[in-house]
Amino acid sequence: MGLLQHQFSKEFRDIVDFVYNQHFVLDQKLKKEYTDYQKMRMREDIEYNLSFLEISYRLDDKTIFHEYSLWLMSLMMNLMPHVGLTRMKEKMVLHYQLMKEAFKIIKVYDNIDIINQMIDDAILSTNNFQNYAYDAFVTDDRFGLMRRKYLDYLLKHDSKSAMNFIMELFNAGFTLDEIYIDIIQKVMVEVGQLWHRGDIGVAEEHFITVATQSVLSQFYPIIFSTTKKNLRLLSCSVGNELHEMGIRMISDLFEYHGWDTLYLGAAVPKKSILESIESERPHVVALSVTMPQHLLLCRDIALEIKTKYPDVLVGVGGRAFTMTNEIWKTWNVDLYATDARKLIQLSEEKVIRVD
Ligand code: B12
Incomplete structure (x- = not known):
């Protein structure tokens, strides 16, 4: 999971340290058995788990941590099937209990009740975990x-x-x-x-x-040879998100459907996005998030765009939003869709109304 860089507050770092150290206090053998590399990976995993809790709390959306706890249990069972389901549940529950203890001792957030509720929910879903339900891949659709x-x-x-x-x-x-x-x-x-x-x-x-x-x-020669409609799209992934294929596909399909597109890729600072909007004056800005940790930044960027450029339509989307309780509905954004086709359709309907 090391690819995911997440900026924690100082207090949150203390929580990571507490949980990490307590694991060794509770299981003395671990200190000797684990290599330095395993210890480093363990710390990273604790940070990763806590980053989902943090974003869930900060966005006030319990669904994020709930969904994550199911995904995590499934991942752990696949990585370490020899541990067995019962033992794995015990290990995960212990991990969540250590988190609760850490938040009790180290004051990070005012509303500790919400943190406790989120962790209790994760404990419940871990205890009830049976099997992660995947969508069928080869379905009876024609594709x-x-x-x-x-x-x-x-x-x-x-x-x-x-x-x-x-x-x-x-x-x-x-x-x-x-x-x-x-x-x-x-x-x-x-x-x-x-x-x-x-x-x-x-x-x-x-x-x-x-x-x-x-x-x-x-397909680039085909995509870039279509007749243009004098509509402009600016798109990018938010934060240090490495997932950018989805938003690249969006940009390609808009271009194919006659839009002029400016695709900025990933890791674009907010300032640069705003400067590009100023110079390009796009009709639509599409912001993509795959890992929920970048949702907070996405909300900030969307808000700033709408404040400075109220006529620009702002769309948000990407896998992270499917892990929320429809959080985009509480943001001041104009468009949300689960794929490029729906976004193009919505954009063309709304752009005409605005122009
Ligand atoms: C490819 C991939 C990667 C590549 C990305 C390369 C690239 N250039 O994009 C790499 C190797 C970098 C990567 C890294 C990681 N990944 Co990865 N990755 C994937 C994978 C397999 C496919 C992503 C993809 O391209 N999907 C296809 C596109 C077309 O779909 P899409 O992004 O959802 O986009 C569509 C819609 O969402 C929508 N949309 C997208 N953006 C927008 C914007 C707007 C405005 C709108 C309206 C709509 C919209 O339209 C798009 C097109 O129709 C996914 C699996 C998945 N379920 O997506 C995992 C997945 C996202 N990764 C995952 C993980 C865990 C990671 C890593 C942490 C570890 C790892 N596996 O290596 C790192 C983290 C990196 C980071 N810092 O961000 C998990 C996330 C789970 C979670 N709990 O959140 C997933 C879900 C895998 C899984 N099933 O567990 N990954």
Whole structure:
């Protein structure tokens, strides 16, 4: 999980230290058994778990930590099946109890009751955990077999056939929206689940991601040759988010549908986003978040854009929002959608009304 950099407050660091140290106090053997590397990974994991609790608290959305506790239990069972379900539940519950103890002793937030409720909810869902329900991958929609075929090529490391297959689909009349959303987006979600279940490793996940980016780039000559509508989109991922394929796909499909697009990638400072809005005057700004830790920054950026440029339509989306209790409804934003096709449709409806 080391890829996720999260800025904690000083007090939150103390919580991490407390939980980390208590694990060794409770299990004296661990100190001798664990290598320095294992200790470092353990600290990172504690930070990672607490970062979900922190963002859940700061956004006042309990769903984030609830969803995370289920995802985590499933991940742990896949990583360490030999531990067994009962023992794993005990370990996780102990971990949550240490968190509660830490918050009791170290004062971080005023409303400790909410923190306790969130941790109690995680304990409950851990104790009730049976199996993480995945969506069926090959469904009976007309793209199911195509997804299977594309993924199988990539799992066999045959990127050339994967590329040719996708191009053949386009030549056979499938639209770019269908190829991007009904095939590639769903394959990428499945890739994440394969990683989560322990069926493929990080290297495999990275290979498939890179190969898929090459597959998408084949379409650039087509995407950039469409007739333009004099509508502009500015898009980026928020914070130090490394997930940017979803928002890149959004930008590609807007361009394909006749918009002029400016895709800024990831890790763009708020100041630079605002400067780009000033110079480009886009009709729509799309902000993407995959890891919930970046939601707070997304809210701040969206708010500032709406304050300075009330006529610009601001859209938010990405996987992080599906882990919330529809949090975008409480923000001052204009658009939310779960895929690029819906966002294009909503944007075109709303832009016409504003112009
Ligand atoms: C590829 C991938 C990566 C790549 C990203 C490369 C890249 N260039 O983007 C790399 C290797 C960097 C990566 C890293 C990590 N990842 Co990762 N990753 C994925 C994976 C498999 C696919 C992401 C993707 O491209 N999806 C396809 C796109 C098309 O879908 P999308 O992003 O959702 O976008 C669509 C919609 O959401 C919507 N949308 C998106 N943005 C916007 C914006 C607006 C305005 C609107 C309206 C709509 C909208 O439209 C898009 C297109 O239709 C996902 C699995 C998943 N379920 O998504 C895991 C996943 C997101 N990763 C995960 C994790 C844990 C990590 C890591 C922490 C560890 C790891 N696995 O290596 C790090 C963290 C990195 C960081 N600091 O951010 C978890 C997150 C779980 C959680 N609890 O939140 C997932 C869900 C895997 C899993 N099933 O467990 N990852």
